[in-house]
Amino acid sequence: MKKYEWLPTSNAPEIYPTEIFDFDSHFYLEDGGSVYIPTSVPNCNGWGNSGSTHTQGEDLKALPVRMEITWASFKENKFYTGNWDMPIDTLKKLFEKGTIDWRTGRISNYNEIIVNCAPGGIVVVWVYGNDQQIEVARFQAKERQFDIKKLSNNPEVTQKGYFEVMGKLKPEFEEEFKKKGIQHDIYDIYRKKYTWRAKTEIEGHQLMNIGFKMFNGEEETIFNEKIIEPIKENSFKPRAVPKQLNFIFEDSKKLQTVFEVKPFDEDEIMNLFQQADPNKPIEIILRMNVDLSNRRLIFKQGEKEIPIKKIDVENMWKYKG
Incomplete structure (x- = not known):
């Protein structure tokens, strides 16, 4: 079993901010280990982009064979969850082949596995390295109920209030959201x-x-x-x-x-x-x-x-x- 130096990261579209619950969201690795999927609060730096990365586990890690994830979709006022097998054969082929840094000509490898979540429960996963990013999976999550108080130290917090605060956008993106609304199909288009x-x-x-x-x-x-x-x-x-x-x-x-x-x-x-x-x-x-x-x-x-x-x-x- 080969191991590689990589980290998980996550993001979401600018107009559809999310929050991934890292206590309930993990990659499970081929050697039996696991790493959690870190998140910004909120995630909204753009579709396909990386986000927060947290140093965790060994420098060299086995590749993920399974992923579980739970997140809040603030503009939809919904929670989603999913648990899927990862395309381990595809990942192995990509990491074994590696990449080349076009600036230096040096052989390198993918160093991030990126997770993004979008309206309707869409989850897409990419691998990234040296200005090469390849989609490896598209999953469909299901809606679920979740106790919002698990995310806040305030016992008086309500889901509506929390989502309104966390889902607030920059003015230019708020205007874009008003024009487009919730687009459930655009990320498949x-x-x-x-x-x-x-x-x-x-x-x-x-x-x-x-x-x-x-x-x-x-x-x-x-x-x-x-x-x-x-x-x-x-x-x-x-x-x-x-x-x-x-x-x-x-x-x-x-x-x-x-x-x-x-x-x-x-x-x-x-x-x-x-x-x-x-x-x-x-x-x-x-x-x-x-x-x-x-x-x-x-x-x-x-x-x-x-x-x-x-x-x-x-x-x-x-x-x-």
């Missing part, structure tokens, strides 16, 4: 994948690196010829719709430039993918002149090209490594 790739068409420049962050919480970086997915191949593959995208490209003098889309307008990019032909691959192409003027980002499928308009074409800088 985000998980849909399309066959696509990103590339550059810039005269006199070579593409060195592409960094992807997808709406489903996955992340990917492809770069040089030393890894399994080299930038020179840059193959089409199933990916969720991109939330953020950055390119690093190099001129003949070895000077490198970064162009970053952070983030896409959700409605614009989602509509482009959803309205595309599901049977044809898609390209997102960064085009500009040799002097890096006339910058455009194009959504291309076959001969059809559509400009992606709602981006900041000035978000570009020299990369110093």
Whole structure:
């Protein structure tokens, strides 16, 4: 049985804050041990993001074979719970393969197992390391009753009062919540994948690196010829719709430039993918002149090209490594 250096962490969407009960939420490991799933109070730093991490157990840990979790969903005024087997074969393959730090070329590994909870009892689990994040499980929890006094030292506390305080959002997110309400299906919609790739068409420049962050919480970086997915191949593959995208490209003098889309307008990019032909691959192409003027980002499928308009074409800088 192999062991690895990793820690559990958790989070939730900005507009749907949660609280995971660490006394009732654990990963149970292949060697019989366990680690609890830590939480911020409340959890609301964004879908797919990591959160609190607590040093616990040995530095090297076996991989989890089972997970149990209980949490409060403040905007829904509900509690959820679940207990599931983890996809241990998938985890073993990923951790045995490991990752590579694209900045240094050093072989490393995944160092976080991330849990996020969303409205309707959705639980998604990812592994993360070196700007690579892969979804390994999607679970469905059930509603449960819970004594709110177990969470507070105040014997007079009520569930309504506690949830109102803990579910309060920053003003900009409160406005977003008022517009969207409770979306029970959006985090499954985000998980849909399309066959696509990103590339550059810039005269006199070579593409060195592409960094992807997808709406489903996955992340990917492809770069040089030393890894399994080299930038020179840059193959089409199933990916969720991109939330953020950055390119690093190099001129003949070895000077490198970064162009970053952070983030896409959700409605614009989602509509482009959803309205595309599901049977044809898609390209997102960064085009500009040799002097890096006339910058455009194009959504291309076959001969059809559509400009992606709602981006900041000035978000570009020299990369110093």
